[in-house]
Every structure is written in structure tokens, then in C-alpha cells.
Amino acid sequence: MNTSLxxxxxxxxxxxxxxxxxxxxxxxxxxxxxGVVAAATAALSVLNGADWEWxxxxxxxxELLHLRLDGISALFMMLLCVVGGAGSVYxxxxxxxxxxxxxxxxxxxxxxxxxxxxGLVLVMSNGLHFLIAWELFALSAYFLITLDRQRSEVxxxxxxxxxxxxxxxxxxxxFFTSLAAQTGSWEFGPMRDQAALxxxxxxxxxGFGLKAGLFPLHIWLPSAHANAPSHVSAILSGVAIKLGxxxxxxFSGWLPMPENAGTVVAILGVVSAVLGVAFALGQHDMKRxxxxxxxxxxxxxxxxxxxxxxxxxxxxxxxxxxxxAGGLLHVWNHGLFKALLFFGxxxxxxxxxxxxxxxxxxxWRTMPWTAGLFGLGAVAIxxxxxxxxxxxxxxxxxxxxxxxxLHESSAWEAIPAAIALGVTGGLALACFIKxxxxxFLGAPRSEAAAHAHECGKSMRSAMCLLAGCxxxxxxxxxxxxxxxxxxxxxxxxxxxxxxxxxxxAPLGRVHVALAVLxxxxxxxxxxxxxxxxxxxxxxxxCGYAKPSARMQYTVGSFAGIITExxxxxxxxxxxxxxxxxxxxxxxxFEEHTPETVLERVVAxxxxxxxxxxxxxxxxxxxxxxxxxxxxxxxxxxxAAIVIxxxxx
Amino acid sequence: MNTIVDIVLRLACWxxxxxxxxxxxxxxxxxxxxxxxxxxxxxxxxxxxLWKKSVVMSTLASPAFVVLPAVAxxxxxxxxxxxxxxxxxxxxxxxxxxxxxxYLLGLGRFCTAWAAMETGSAFEGMGAVREVSYAVLAEAAxxxxxxxxxxxxxxxxxxxxxxxxxxxxxxxxxxxxFIVLLAENCRVPFDDPNTHxxxxxxxxxxxxxxxxxxxxxxxxxxxxxxxxxxxxxxxxVLPMGxxxxxxxxxxxxAGVFVVTVSVGFxxxxxxxxAFRRVPLQLATxxxxxxxxxxxxxxxxxx
Numbered sequence: 001m002n003t004s005l006x007x008x009x010x011x012x013x014x015x016x017x018x019x020x021x022x023x024x025x026x027x028x029x030x031x032x033x034x035g036v037v038a039a040a041t042a043a044l045s046v047l048n049g050a051d052w053e054w055x056x057x058x059x060x061x062x063e064l065l066h067l068r069l070d071g072i073s074a075l076f077m078m079l080l081c082v083v084g085g086a087g088s089v090y091x092x093x094x095x096x097x098x099x100x101x102x103x104x105x106x107x108x109x110x111x112x113x114x115x116x117x118x119g120l121v122l123v124m125s126n127g128l129h130f131l132i133a134w135e136l137f138a139l140s141a142y143f144l145i146t147l148d149r150q151r152s153e154v155x156x157x158x159x160x161x162x163x164x165x166x167x168x169x170x171x172x173x174x175f176f177t178s179l180a181a182q183t184g185s186w187e188f189g190p191m192r193d194q195a196a197l198x199x200x201x202x203x204x205x206x207g208f209g210l211k212a213g214l215f216p217l218h219i220w221l222p223s224a225h226a227n228a229p230s231h232v233s234a235i236l237s238g239v240a241i242k243l244g245x246x247x248x249x250x251f252s253g254w255l256p257m258p259e260n261a262g263t264v265v266a267i268l269g270v271v272s273a274v275l276g277v278a279f280a281l282g283q284h285d286m287k288r289x290x291x292x293x294x295x296x297x298x299x300x301x302x303x304x305x306x307x308x309x310x311x312x313x314x315x316x317x318x319x320x321x322x323x324x325a326g327g328l329l330h331v332w333n334h335g336l337f338k339a340l341l342f343f344g345x346x347x348x349x350x351x352x353x354x355x356x357x358x359x360x361x362x363x364w365r366t367m368p369w370t371a372g373l374f375g376l377g378a379v380a381i382x383x384x385x386x387x388x389x390x391x392x393x394x395x396x397x398x399x400x401x402x403x404x405x406l407h408e409s410s411a412w413e414a415i416p417a418a419i420a421l422g423v424t425g426g427l428a429l430a431c432f433i434k435x436x437x438x439x440f441l442g443a444p445r446s447e448a449a450a451h452a453h454e455c456g457k458s459m460r461s462a463m464c465l466l467a468g469c470x471x472x473x474x475x476x477x478x479x480x481x482x483x484x485x486x487x488x489x490x491x492x493x494x495x496x497x498x499x500x501x502x503x504x505a506p507l508g509r510v511h512v513a514l515a516v517l518x519x520x521x522x523x524x525x526x527x528x529x530x531x532x533x534x535x536x537x538x539x540x541x542c543g544y545a546k547p548s549a550r551m552q553y554t555v556g557s558f559a560g561i562i563t564e565x566x567x568x569x570x571x572x573x574x575x576x577x578x579x580x581x582x583x584x585x586x587x588x589f590e591e592h593t594p595e596t597v598l599e600r601v602v603a604x605x606x607x608x609x610x611x612x613x614x615x616x617x618x619x620x621x622x623x624x625x626x627x628x629x630x631x632x633x634x635x636x637x638x639a640a641i642v643i644x645x646x647x648x
Numbered sequence: 649m650n651t652i653v654d655i656v657l658r659l660a661c662w663x664x665x666x667x668x669x670x671x672x673x674x675x676x677x678x679x680x681x682x683x684x685x686x687x688x689x690x691x692x693x694x695x696x697x698l699w700k701k702s703v704v705m706s707t708l709a710s711p712a713f714v715v716l717p718a719v720a721x722x723x724x725x726x727x728x729x730x731x732x733x734x735x736x737x738x739x740x741x742x743x744x745x746x747x748x749x750x751y752l753l754g755l756g757r758f759c760t761a762w763a764a765m766e767t768g769s770a771f772e773g774m775g776a777v778r779e780v781s782y783a784v785l786a787e788a789a790x791x792x793x794x795x796x797x798x799x800x801x802x803x804x805x806x807x808x809x810x811x812x813x814x815x816x817x818x819x820x821x822x823x824x825x826f827i828v829l830l831a832e833n834c835r836v837p838f839d840d841p842n843t844h845x846x847x848x849x850x851x852x853x854x855x856x857x858x859x860x861x862x863x864x865x866x867x868x869x870x871x872x873x874x875x876x877x878x879x880x881x882x883x884x885v886l887p888m889g890x891x892x893x894x895x896x897x898x899x900x901x902a903g904v905f906v907v908t909v910s911v912g913f914x915x916x917x918x919x920x921x922a923f924r925r926v927p928l929q930l931a932t933x934x935x936x937x938x939x940x941x942x943x944x945x946x947x948x949x950x
Contacts, residue, residue: 362768364710371710375762384755385723385748397747398804404795405802415795415941422791425751426784429758433780437765437773443708503742510726510740510748518722522715528861529714533702539767540706540857553765553773561781565927 003042003052003069010039010119017112022105025092032088032112039119040081046074047483051490053125061128063186068125071490072253075328075483076239076246077122079335082469083238084115090343090462091231093455094350095147103147107229110147113140114235121243127176127186134172138165141240145228157223160598164220168210172247175203190254190493198258204251205265212244214302215272218295219598222279225291226355230346233287237294238339242331245301249328252309253491262313263413266306270420273299277427278566281434281559282593286345286355289435290338293381296424297334301327303417304396307403310413312492319402321498325488326395329480333388333473337380340466344374347459348439351452357435357555362444366452371440373463378432380470383425386511388473397421398501427562434558443549475512478505556591563593571596658739662728666871667691669878669908670841676912691871698864706857709766717862720759721869727752728876732807732883734900735893741807746794749806750787753832756869757783764854775853778923782831782838782850785930789828789937793821796941797884810883817943822885824936829877829907831930833870836915838926878907 013035020027046052046069056065069077091111097104117140120133142165146158178200180186191197206217213221221241225233252261276295283289304327311320347370348363349355364371380387400421403414444450454460473480481500488498541547563570572593579587619630671688678685687693705713729739730749738745761776800815801808815821831838834851841852855866882903888896921929 362708364712368710375712379755379758382754382758383751384758385751390748390751394744394747394751398744401744401747401795401798401804405798405804411945415792418795419788419791422750422787423784425754426780426787429754429761430777430780430784433758433761433765433776436762437776441708441710441762441765442768501743503744506740506742507744507748510742514722514726514752517726518719521718521722525718525861525865526711526715528699529703532700532860534714535702535704536707537704538706539708539769541769542771542856547769549768551770552768553770553777558773558777561777561927562784 003045004054006038006042006045007052007067007069007123010035010042011116013038014112014116014119018109018116021108021112025097025104025108028108028112029088029092032115033085036081036085036088036115039077040085042069043074043077043081047071047078047486061132063126063128065129066125066187067123069123071487072246072249072328073122075487076242076331077119078483079242079332080115080118080122080239082466083235083335083339084118086339086343086462086465087111087231087235088115089465090234090346090459091229093458094231094346095229100147102150107144107147110140110143111232111235114144114240118239118243122246125187125189127180127188130188131169131172131176135169137240137243138162138169141165141232141236144232145224145236147229147232148227151227153223154227157220157227161220161224164210164217168207168244171203171207171210175200175207178203188254192254192256192493195256198256198261201251201255201258201261204247204255205261208244208247208251209268210244211241212248212298212302213241213295214244214268214298215275215295216597216601218272218276219595219602221294222283222288222291222595225294225342226285226287230287230342230349233291233346234339234342237291237342238335241294241298242335245298245305245331248302249305249491252305253493257309257312262306262309262311264306265302265309266413266417269299269302269304269306270417271299272296272302273424274420274427275566275569277424277431278562278570279593279596281427281431282563282566282570282572284357284555284592286348286357286360286435286439287342288355289357289431290341290345293341293428293431294334294338296428297330297338297381300393300396300421300424301330301334303327303421304330304399307396307399307414307417308491311403312494316492316494317403317406318499319399319406321399321488321495322395322402322501323399324491325481325484325498326392326397326399328487329395329473329477329484330389330392332480332484333380333392333470336466336469336473337377337387337389340377340463340470341374341381343459343463343466344370344377347455347463348452350455350459352446352448354446354448357438359446360439360444360449361442361446361549361552362440363449363452364440367440367454369454369460370463371436373460373467374440375436376467376470378436380474382429382432384429386474386514388470388477390511391474391477391507393421393425394507395501430562431559434555437553438555438558442552443547445549445552475508475515477508477511556589569596571600654736655739658729658733658736659725661733662725662872662875663868666875667695667868668871669874669904670871672905672908673835673912673915676909677916680913680916691867695864695868698859698867699861701860703860703862705859706767706769708768709857713763713766713857714862716759716763717858717865717869720756720763721865721872723752723755723759724869724872724876727756728872730806731876731879732810733879734883734888734896736897738807741805743804746798746804746806746809750790750794753873754783754787756873760854760866763858767857769857771853772856775850775856778850779854782926782930785927785934786828786831789824789930789934792934792937792941793825793828793884796821796937796944799941799944810880815940815944816947817940818885820936820940820943822881824933824940825877825881825884826907826910827929827933827936829874829881830911830914831926831933832877833874835911837918837921837929840920874908874911875904878904881907 016031051070117137124130280292304323308320308324311317380389383389383393400414400418404411485498575590577588732738764772764776797809839850
């Protein structure tokens with residue numbers, strides 16, 4: 001299909017979705033899916049062929065419309081389509097009319113609005129229109145986050161999101177207006193030759209970084225992701241924060257880079273990756289935990305991007321393209337498995353009514369599909385072979401190892417980054433053993449967990465779709481490579497062709513062999529066990545005859561060792577009541593990890609601003625006499641300056 | 649035809665020789681302690697016995713409890729296939745296989761820890777926590793060690809990284825990797841495979857509830873992991889590429905034997921560390937590997 005036609009169909013589908021969202025749920029679902037599929041074909045045709053561009057003959061807001069779909073935006077568009085489509089199917093059951101009569105209608109409307117506006121952000125090639133689409137996207141996300149606004153924590157999360165988002169937009173306004181002022185046009189494209197533009201990158205880094213949720217700009221992310229409905233969390237984490245990455249990728253390729261920008265991005269990536277997963281380990285709320293993992297994965301993507309930028313400083317070294325390809329593939333991968341995990345968390349929430357992991361347990365018995373698919377997502381997000389997470393991390397590792405081997409000055413940055421990536425992998429594994437072990441395995445810790453039920457067909461099929469994508473990228477990375485290479489080669493004007501690492505095909509074959517062998521071995525062992533006889537008994541527990549659910553390892557105790565290592569930055573809050581006296585009767589211990597950056601840095605600073613403003617407010621009280629007096633004082637001060645000779 | 653013979657021989661080598669190592673360690677410990685000790689082939693007898701037993705499984709556990717040990721075993725076997733065996737090279741080798749090797753060990757750990765969490769027992773939870781937490785530090789040390797080998801040899805392929813030469817930091821690397829070997833295989837001073845006080849264990853406590861064939865698979869996998877690390881350590885620090893085929897094979901076998909005996913000596917002569925000191929010891933291993941990396945970086949190839 002023609003790219004333009006496909007995009008028109010996509011836009012029409014989305015608009016129809018917006019119109020029918022409030023009234024006709026089924027038509028909404030069909031039109032949204034048609035729109036998403038059409039946009040996906042457009043993205044696919046761009047990834048396989050030439051860029052698509054369109055300029056209007058009329059103006060919107062005084063500027064000609066300029067739409068463009070190139071390798072990079074098509075890559076993000078593809079992700080948007082997959083997660084957006086899966087999310088609409090999932091959401092139609094998860095946030096249904098029956099369970100949420102007040103908000104299901106507006107939920108559908110804003111969902112279509114969000115997908116449409118994110119698509120617009122990706123195609124806009126004019127700064128002014130980009131900002132309009134960006135704002136539309138930010139607002140529709142706000143309305144989706146606050147769908148359940150009867151709950152006060154949802155409102156608080158929404159406000160925090162809105163404030164952070166607008167702080168970012170403010171930076172982007174400054175960025176695009178300065179760009180327009182210095183280049184004389186709102187349109188953007190490659191402009192590496194204008195060295196004066198380079199300081200603007202820092203504005204873009206803050207503006208897009210706030211949306212991407214890199215550490216320490218992630219303050220809005222955990223509460224927004226945790227309190228939004230789960231299909232919204234999935235698209236927020238899977239796609240919305242990636243638009244921040246999109247902005248960074250776009251402008252780091254097109255703008256001239258200030259000195260050391262690559263190093264700064266890589267350092268931010270390392271910090272986000274390690275601290276993101278450390279904070280995740282300290283969480284007790286399943287969705288908050290997943291939200292912190294988004295910070296971690298954004299970090300991994302930024303490590304890839306940062307080293308691509310560093311490689312440009314080193315004369316476009318080949319390892320840079322590997323790192324960038326790894327980062328871009330991780331954009332897809334994280335979008336897929338994180339959406340899958342949020343869908344899984346949503347099913348758990350749907351079935352048990354709680355996100356508190358300490359109240360869950362043993363869910364595999366009642367929710368085998370969710371448990372299995374969540375487990376698959378966990379393997380993928382830990383970056384373990386043979387799934388997709390490993391492929392992208394492997395590419396980033398290759399870039400980092402190559403940078404080290406070449407023995408240039410870049411190695412000093414690559415060595416700590418590679419070690420940090422290894423540590424991140426280990427921490428993520430610990431964290432997901434914790435989630436899966438506490439939530440799905442063992443004995444149920446509450447009545448709600450004991451009487452959970454499996455999610456319905458729509459929710460399950462959405463999860464299966466994403467899981468299928470994770471498996472496919474893991475088993476046949478070479479099939480997906482051309483799309484990644486196409487995006488990576490559009491990143492920098494000087495990068496024409498990005499070669500596939502010659503070992504990508506063998507890696508795919510090893511993954512297939514590994515999967516086949518693992519399944520065969522598992523089946524053979526299962527047969528052997530059946531043949532030898534399988535008896536069910538109480539858990540051994542070293543001879544204790546009456547184990548109870550409360551005796552299991554808990555969320556806090558599971559993360560104890562590692563949170564202790566990071567306590568200097570996590571600052572966990574502990575309330576301990578020790579048993580005292582010869583006949584102690586009660587004792588308790590409670591620990592939780594707050595959003596430390598928000599509560600210890602941003603909140604005190606905001607309080608300070610409030611206090612200063614309150615003092616300043618006393619000057620303005622509505623008494624005209626006093627205002628006249630201010631004018632008099634002002635004049636006197638000016639006169640004093642003139643008399644003192646300051647006016648010359 | 650040749651490839652098939654090669655693969656069969658290689659599999660036989662890994663699968664059949666691995667259970668020998670714990671036997672040798674136990675023999676050394678018995679010798680130092682002045683006891684007679686179990687036969688060297690004891691683990692083979694244990695495996696054969698376990699394979700014929702029936703399975704008792706916790707009422708809480710899912711089928712994954714039984715099948716995940718098989719997946720972990722496959723992951724370890726795959727890592728072993730990537731590991732070169734002296735002059736024979738690796739069963740499978742491509743650029744970047746070193747990262748795959750590290751993450752295959754991770755996959756094995758994921759499966760074992762998941763299976764441990766199945767039973768809902770506090771003991772096994774404790775073991776899983778310790779396993780995954782200490783692995784973070786061991787992983788950092790491993791990445792540093794692999795980077796130093798890469799820098800020495802300008803390669804990302806295990807075959808070239810391990811066989812031909814050895815860098816100036818070999819002693820540092822040997823010390824670092826030996827500590828990692830002890831930690832990853834849950835030997836003294838990190839863990840005591842002989843103790844039956846569950847509070848002090850890592851690996852053993854994770855597999856408390858396993859029985860019958862799955863337990864045999866776990867024990868065999870653990871012995872394979874020990875052999876894997878011994879082979880890695882030997883090849884990383886001995887310049888075997890400069891020797892002929894036969895002599896380098898002999899050196900490899902001798903090296904693995906020395907490593908195994910040293911594990912036995914460490915186990916006989918040292919006490920287990922207090923758990924709060926385990927991270928410090930692993931941090932030492934990490935630093936040793938980082939120093940080896942710096943030496944490789946500044947010293948080039950020896």
C-alpha cells in the first residue's frame with residue numbers, strides 16, 4: 001500500500017476512534033485497530049524503502065505543514081502501532097463499561113487521542129507543529145492517568161505528571177524557539193554545520209529527558225505509572241517515555257554536539273540503569289516496581305546512544321553504530337516486554353484488587369496464563385537468552401567491548417559502562433525473581449490472592465501478541481536487523497550504511513537451538529518424573545509440620561541484601577519495634593523505599609520556593625496607598641543611582 | 649561426520665567428567681582431615697540412584713518446579729559448548745560469544761532461583777536471595793575479567809581470548825577468577841556444601857525440596873558449572889597456545905586438577921565467612937579483576 005494512503009487511513013481510523021469512543025465500543029475498537037494496522041504498514045514501507053515526506057500548500061498557525069516519516073520515526077511508529085493495538089484490545093476488556101461505568105467512555109476517547117497525538121509527534125517536522133502535537137500528547141496522557149480520579153493518590157500522581165511534563169515542555173519551547181530564531185525557520189532537519197546551535201542540545205536533553213524519565217528527572221514516573229490504569233501504564237512506559245528518547249535520538253543526530261555531550265548522556269544512562277533497578281528492588285508495589293524498571297531500561301538505551309555520540313567524536317567509529325543499533329533495538333524490546341509486564345500486572349490487579357506484592361502469592365494456580373506470560377516477560381527484561389532483551393544488550397555490549405579493545409581514550413568510558421551493564425543485568429535478575437517469586441509462586445498471602453481468577457480472552461490475546469514479538473526478535477534477530485540498521489543509518493548524516501555484525505545470524509541460530517533443547521530437555525525430564533512417580537507433599541521446610549503463608553520470604557526480606565548496599569542513596573524508611581523485656585509480646589518491622597529524589601531534593605526545593613513566594617506575596621495586598629509608596633521608593637532609588645553617577 | 653564425532657566427544661567430555669570434580673574435592677578434604685572419605689566416583693553413584701527414584705513435590709509448586717532444572721542444565725551445557733577445550737577449540741564460536749556465555753550462566757541462575765521460590769519455604773527464599781544478590785558482584789567481576797582478556801587479545805571470541813597467550817596480569821586474574829569460582833559454585837568460604845544447617849547455605853538450601861531425577865539434574869549441572877569455571881580459570885591464566893596439541897591438552901587437564909585440588913584445600917583449611925563479609929570478599933575479587941584489566945590495558949600482551 002502507498003505510504004501516504006496508509007497514513008491517511010491511519011489518521012482517519014484514529015479520528016473515527018475519537019468520535020466513536022464515547023458511544024460505540026465495538027466500532028471504536030475496530031477503527032482503532034484498522035488505523036494502527038495502516039500506520040504499521042506505512043512504517044514498514046518506510047523501514048523497507050525510502051523516506052516519506054509531505055508539505056502542505058496551506059498554513060496551520062502561520063506555518064506550512066511539513067510531515068516526514070524517516071527511518072527513526074518509522075521505528076518508533078512501529079512500536080507505537082504494536083503496543084497501541086495490543087493496548088486497545090487489552091483495555092477494551094480491562095477498563096470495560098461494566099467495571100468502570102464512569103470512565104470507560106472517556107478512557108477510549110483519550111486512548112485514541114493519545115495514540116493519534118503520539119503518531120503526530122513522530123511525523124511532525126516543523127518545530128511549531130511538533131510542540132502542538134507534543135502538548136496534545138502530554139494532555140491526553142494526563143487524562144488517561146487520571147481516569148480513576150476518585151482516588152486521591154491518582155489525582156496527586158496526575159498533578160505531579162502534569163507539572164513535570166510542563167517543565168519539560170517549557171524547556172522544549174525554549175529549545176524550539178531558539179532553534180527557530182537562530183536558523184530562521186521552524187523546520188528542522190540535519191544542521192550539523194551550524195556550530196552555534198550546539199549549546200541548545202542541553203535544553204533538549206532536559207526537555208526530552210524529563211519525558212524519558214532518566215535519573216534524576218524520573219520523579220513523576222513511578223507514581224504516574226503505578227496509578228494509571230494498567231493498559232495506560234503499558235503505553236506510557238512502552239511508548240510515551242520512548243518519545244523522549246525519540247527526541248534525543250533525533251536531535252543528537254541532527255544538531256552539532258557540544259563537547260562531551262556523549263559522555264554526559266552515557267553517564268546519565270549508567271546512573272539511570274543502576275539506580276533505576278536499585279530503586280525497583282526496594283519497591284513493594286508491583287506497578288511502581290515496573291515503573292522503576294523503565295528508568296533502568298531507558299538507561300540502557302541511553303548508554304547505547306551516548307556511545308554512538310562518543311564514537312562520532314572519534315571519527316564515526318564502527319563500534320558506535322553497534323551501540324546505537326543496540327539502543328534502538330532496546331527501544332523496541334523494552335516497549336514490548338514492559339507493556340507485556342504491565343498487562344500482566346494489570347491482570348493481577350484485576351483479579352485480586354491489589355498491587356501490594358506482600359498480599360499476593362501463589363497466583364500461578366488460578367492464573368497460569370498470566371504467570372507464564374509474565375515469567376516470559378521477566379526472562380526478556382533480565383536480558384537473558386534466548387529472548388529479545390538479550391539481543392539488544394548483546395549489541396550494546398559488543399559496542400562497548402569494541403570501544404575498549406581499540407585502546408583509544410574512549411575505553412575509559414566504555415569499561416565502567418560495560419561493568420555497570422553487567423551489574424544492572426544481575427540486579428534486574430534479582431528483582432524479577434523477587435516479583436515472580438512473591439506474586440506468582442508459593443502460597444497465597446491473602447484471601448484475595450487465594451480466590452483470584454484468570455483474565456479474559458482479550459487481555460490474554462494482547463499479552464500473547466506481545467510475548468510472541470519478544471520470542472520472534474529473540475529467535476530471529478537477523479530478520480529484524482534491516483529495520484534497526486535503516487534507523488541507525490538515518491541517525492547521523494554521515495552514517496550511510498550500518499553493517500550487521502557478522503555474528504548476529506549465528507546468535508539467532510544458537511537461540512533457536514537453545515530454545516529447542518530447553519523444551520526437549522524439560523519434556524524429557526517431565527516424562528521421566530511421571531514415569532518414576534510423582535507424589536505431592538507439604539513443603540519440606542526442614543521438618544516443620546505446619547508451614548503457613550506468613551512464613552514465606554517477603555518482599556522486603558527478599559530485597560534486603562541489595563537495598564542495604566544501596567541504602568546510602570535509596571534512604572529506606574524503617575520503623576522497627578523490637579521485642580523487649582523478659583516476656584516480649586509484640587514486635588514489628590516495616591520498611592519502604594520512598595521516591596528519594598522527589599522527597600529529599602525536589603520537595604524541599606519546592607517548599608523553599610513556596611516560602612519565598614509567600615513572603616513576596618505580602619508586598620501585594622491591594623492597598624493603593626502602599627503601591628504609590630512603592631513607586632516613590634523606586635523613584636528615589638533611581639534618583640540615588642543617578643546622583644551616585646551610575647547612569648553614565 | 650567429523651562435526652558429529654566432535655560434538656559427541658565434547659558432550660561426553662563435559663557430561664561424563666564433570667561429576668568427577670566434587671569427588672576429587674571430597675577426597676582432598678578427607679585426606680587433609682585424616683579420614684578415608686567417600687570414593688571419588690561417589691557423585692556418579694548418587695546420580696544413578698537419584699535418577700531411579702520417584703519424586704516428592706511440594707503441594708504449592710507448579711510443574712515449573714520439575715522442568716526448570718532441565719532448562720538450567722541446558723543453559724549450563726550451552727555455556728560449556730561455547731567454552732574452548734585447549735587444542736580442540738570450542739564446539740561453537742562466534743564474535744561476542746563471551747557475552748552469551750555470561751548471560752547463559754544468568755539464565756541458569758534464573759531457573760534455579762525461580763524453582764526455589766516455588767515451594768514457598770522461607771529457607772529456599774533465603775537461598776534464592778543470597779544466590780541472586782551475590783551473583784551481582786560476581787557478575788561485575790566476571791565482566792571485568794572478560795574485558796581484560798579481550799584487551800589482551802583484541803578479541804571478543806572465547807577461543808581466541810582464552811587459548812593462545814596470557815597477559816601480564818595473569819596472577820591478579822587468577823586470584824580474582826578463583827574467588828569468583830568459589831562464590832559461583834557455592835564452595836567454602838562463601839557456602840559450605842557439606843553443612844546441613846540451612847541458615848548458612850546458599851545453593852544447598854535452594855534445592856532442599858528437590859528430589860529424584862530433577863535433583864540429579866541439578867547436582868549434575870552444579871558439577872558441570874564447577875568444571876566450566878575450572879576450565880575457564882586454567883585457560884585464562886596459562887599460555888597453552890604456545891604448546892603442542894598433546895602437551896596443551898595435558899596442561900589443561902593438569903590445570904583443572906590443580907584448581908580442583910586447591911578448592912579442596914581451601915575447603916579444608918578455611919572456615920566459612922560470616923555472611924556480611926561475603927560481599928567484601930566478592931568486591932575483592934572484582935577489584936583484582938579490575939587491576940588485571942588495568943595491567944592488560946597498560947602492559948599489552950606478554
